[in-house]
Amino acid sequence: MYRKYANGEITALQSYIIIISIMIGTGILGLSRVVSDIAQQDAWISVLLNGIFISIIMAVIIHTVRKYPEDNFLQYISYLLSKPIAYLVTIAYIIYATLATATIIRFLLEMIRTWLLETTPMAILSLILVLTAVYMVKNGLTIVARFNEVLFFYLIVFILLILVALPETQLINLRPVGGSGIKSIIKGAIPSFYAFGGYEVILVYYTYISDKNTKILKYSVLSVLSVTLFYTITVASQIALFGPDELSRVLYPSMNYLRAVDFPVFERMELFFTVFWSFTVIGTMGLQFFSGCLLSQIVFKTKKAATFAYIYAPIIFMLTLYPKNTPHLVELSSYIGYMNIFFGLILPLLLFIMSLIRGGKGSNEKSV
Amino acid sequence: MPPLSSSNSNYKDIGLSKKLQENEQQLKAIFDRSTDIIFRHITIHEKRNKKEILLVFTDGLVNTSELNDSIIKPLNHFSVSKEDSKHIQEITIDNVTNIVNSNEIASVSTLDEIIQAVLSGDTIMIIEGYNTALKLNSKGWASRAIEEPTVESVVRGSRGGFTENIRNNTAMIRRKIKDPSLKIQELTIGTKTNTFVAVVYMEDIVDKELLKNIINKLTGIKIDGIFESGYIEQILEQNHFSPFPQMQITERPDKACGNLIEGRVVIIIDGAPQVLIIPTTFNQLFQSPEDYNERVLFGSLIRILRYAGFLIATSLPSIYVAFISFHVQMLPTNLIVDLSKTRAQVPFPPVVEAILMEITIELLREASARLPGTIGQTIGIVGAIVIGEAAVRANIASPTMVIVVAITALGSYVLPHYSTSYALRTIRFPMIVMAATFGAFGIIITWTWLIIHLCSLSSFGYPFLAPFAPINMGLFRDAIFRLPLEKLKKAPNRKS
Numbered sequence: 001m002y003r004k005y006a007n008g009e010i011t012a013l014q015s016y017i018i019i020i021s022i023m024i025g026t027g028i029l030g031l032s033r034v035v036s037d038i039a040q041q042d043a044w045i046s047v048l049l050n051g052i053f054i055s056i057i058m059a060v061i062i063h064t065v066r067k068y069p070e071d072n073f074l075q076y077i078s079y080l081l082s083k084p085i086a087y088l089v090t091i092a093y094i095i096y097a098t099l100a101t102a103t104i105i106r107f108l109l110e111m112i113r114t115w116l117l118e119t120t121p122m123a124i125l126s127l128i129l130v131l132t133a134v135y136m137v138k139n140g141l142t143i144v145a146r147f148n149e150v151l152f153f154y155l156i157v158f159i160l161l162i163l164v165a166l167p168e169t170q171l172i173n174l175r176p177v178g179g180s181g182i183k184s185i186i187k188g189a190i191p192s193f194y195a196f197g198g199y200e201v202i203l204v205y206y207t208y209i210s211d212k213n214t215k216i217l218k219y220s221v222l223s224v225l226s227v228t229l230f231y232t233i234t235v236a237s238q239i240a241l242f243g244p245d246e247l248s249r250v251l252y253p254s255m256n257y258l259r260a261v262d263f264p265v266f267e268r269m270e271l272f273f274t275v276f277w278s279f280t281v282i283g284t285m286g287l288q289f290f291s292g293c294l295l296s297q298i299v300f301k302t303k304k305a306a307t308f309a310y311i312y313a314p315i316i317f318m319l320t321l322y323p324k325n326t327p328h329l330v331e332l333s334s335y336i337g338y339m340n341i342f343f344g345l346i347l348p349l350l351l352f353i354m355s356l357i358r359g360g361k362g363s364n365e366k367s368v
Numbered sequence: 369m370p371p372l373s374s375s376n377s378n379y380k381d382i383g384l385s386k387k388l389q390e391n392e393q394q395l396k397a398i399f400d401r402s403t404d405i406i407f408r409h410i411t412i413h414e415k416r417n418k419k420e421i422l423l424v425f426t427d428g429l430v431n432t433s434e435l436n437d438s439i440i441k442p443l444n445h446f447s448v449s450k451e452d453s454k455h456i457q458e459i460t461i462d463n464v465t466n467i468v469n470s471n472e473i474a475s476v477s478t479l480d481e482i483i484q485a486v487l488s489g490d491t492i493m494i495i496e497g498y499n500t501a502l503k504l505n506s507k508g509w510a511s512r513a514i515e516e517p518t519v520e521s522v523v524r525g526s527r528g529g530f531t532e533n534i535r536n537n538t539a540m541i542r543r544k545i546k547d548p549s550l551k552i553q554e555l556t557i558g559t560k561t562n563t564f565v566a567v568v569y570m571e572d573i574v575d576k577e578l579l580k581n582i583i584n585k586l587t588g589i590k591i592d593g594i595f596e597s598g599y600i601e602q603i604l605e606q607n608h609f610s611p612f613p614q615m616q617i618t619e620r621p622d623k624a625c626g627n628l629i630e631g632r633v634v635i636i637i638d639g640a641p642q643v644l645i646i647p648t649t650f651n652q653l654f655q656s657p658e659d660y661n662e663r664v665l666f667g668s669l670i671r672i673l674r675y676a677g678f679l680i681a682t683s684l685p686s687i688y689v690a691f692i693s694f695h696v697q698m699l700p701t702n703l704i705v706d707l708s709k710t711r712a713q714v715p716f717p718p719v720v721e722a723i724l725m726e727i728t729i730e731l732l733r734e735a736s737a738r739l740p741g742t743i744g745q746t747i748g749i750v751g752a753i754v755i756g757e758a759a760v761r762a763n764i765a766s767p768t769m770v771i772v773v774a775i776t777a778l779g780s781y782v783l784p785h786y787s788t789s790y791a792l793r794t795i796r797f798p799m800i801v802m803a804a805t806f807g808a809f810g811i812i813i814t815w816t817w818l819i820i821h822l823c824s825l826s827s828f829g830y831p832f833l834a835p836f837a838p839i840n841m842g843l844f845r846d847a848i849f850r851l852p853l854e855k856l857k858k859a860p861n862r863k864s
Contacts, residue, residue, distance in 0.1 A: 116694070116695070116807055116808050116809050117694065117809055125806075125809070128806070128813055129813075132813060132817065132820075135817065135820055136816075136820050143823045143824045146823040146831070147819060147820055147823050149836065150819055150836050153836070267697060267698055267701070268697050268698050271695055271808060275808055275811075278812050279812065279816065282812075282816055
């Protein structure tokens, strides 16, 4: 594969898969609980509205970034917002990406310690995961994208797991539809934003797509909508199974959902679920990690992004060990949620408005 | 077949002299103490004077009856017969070709070419008074008859395999593809062995960049000897330490030809029946010609079975170890009761049990490969049954472990491409160790590393995991299942 860019290139199809893969990550576990705490039985409507809203944001992003196809993240932001702000934003994004990676790894570790390995020390598991992340990003963007492509096939199996407990659900739990009131429904969309997080990474990766064409807008929005559909159905089926009262008492509804049915061969389906879900999360982690390394490479102008992978690895390792327990982690991850809102919502809108004001073709240099 | 490059650089620019005596002395000095190189003098009585002709050939590499009948006999006959000498007054290098019956005649002038020709089984004819010699094709040596390849046998399909003779192999390919755009380019590789290597491709289908790349790499090889395609494979491959082969190897002409028609390049090496197919992708390691000879449904199902075999052969022992050591709660209650009964008597932890049994199976495998014929097969069967039984009786292993190991071994044999089984065995052991240390998480991490490794592997610039990553719809028609032949008609566009 003859590389056009030093960090590798991705095809348009890979970019759609990246969007889907990075969105389906740690958020799905507690999504229904978090939203139904506020919106009760209409949590699924909140999720649906949130998804549609995000697909509009995605359309805004692609529309903006499309005007500057050859500029990387730093270049088009410095064109639209001015250089010092661009550097600030980029460095903020690097910090956000690193923190997000550490959060994801820590979340995964929590799940593994709860369901798979109770007594293994956190540090060793964290070390293995960090090493895996470094190995994944070492060879550039193309490898990370291909890994997520292979994982995409797993996702299809994963999705079938939703249908598992349908016989046990009681649709009455979903009624009255709309009974919580418009206000709760809209308020319920805010915590679900974190579950959809990650799509803003397209801001960083757009320039590396080798066959950009007009259909990218359509299909990127479709990717977000398919994830929305998946989440909506998940949340709806979990509410239908548990009911909003019970749901608020279950820490990880997606896991407990699978206990509703008995399987012939495997006694505990949750381990099965954990295995598939771990793969998905590892894919998400790789993408987030690489976006941080990539931007660092652009800012500090080194030859390969992999150098930063080695530099950030120990930092992330220590960060994953920092939260003392799960509630502490949840609290810290809410800060990540705020940063997510900034990069996922405020920044694209800002760029969109500036691109309308300034117009033009961007700095139009050949990307790094 | 003039070789494109020869490495005998000592004699590269030395030519012949016009005196036969000097030529003979020079050649005798070079071939000193090689008693199988024969120097045969023939004296021709022409109308006015005598002419000396020297034939140089290697005994054992030439077809002696052809040499006698077609080359020596007409020359002797010329001296005696009055009719021939009426038309030709004097033997010159031009008209001797009319006397001698040989299907391939070329003229050579450097010592280098003469030595190569003699050592390849041609006969060199040096005529007094000329400083160029003639090379006559007289090759013939003892070679193996065409047999079915041992590791690639099929139920439905042709039973012929490649042999050690490069000319037979190219002929078998020509028999299957009767198209003038099938090109066979020959090179000589190896400074000491000067082995003939043929690069075979279809001119109108192959990717020109790839071909140029391959030929450049081949002509740049500097090595003493090439004995088998494996030497070239190891020089050309991109990643030496990957467990997976980056080129296919086959002994079957139908597999080679199928790949040629899809635009790949086949490299044949004189002296070994295995040929190389470049480039290859991961799913090709699971393809067999039988998939195409049988109907769609069975071709697809058997291929899916092979993928399942791959998964089983790599992961089953590790899954067993992980479940028994860490996640006992995953198994159905009845099974746990039975398992605990049998495992209670085994003094070792599951991982030791697993590794012991696996090592035993590996030893059995290697032993039965080295031992001759029937003894090897007997040892294989006896060993498997007896050792398994005895191990259970002696409480070294539990019966479940024996079953797991047996199914794993079977799973690794369904792969049509033999070299992949080495990959499976290599992956299995680290996975067992990881499973023993980290349970299911260990298996997840090992698979992640494996997938990342496969993603970064490429075969001559073509991504190894196509069509899974990058997703390439064209190749998907033939990856896990095989679509009907009408849909497979066009060679897929493999570049991504």
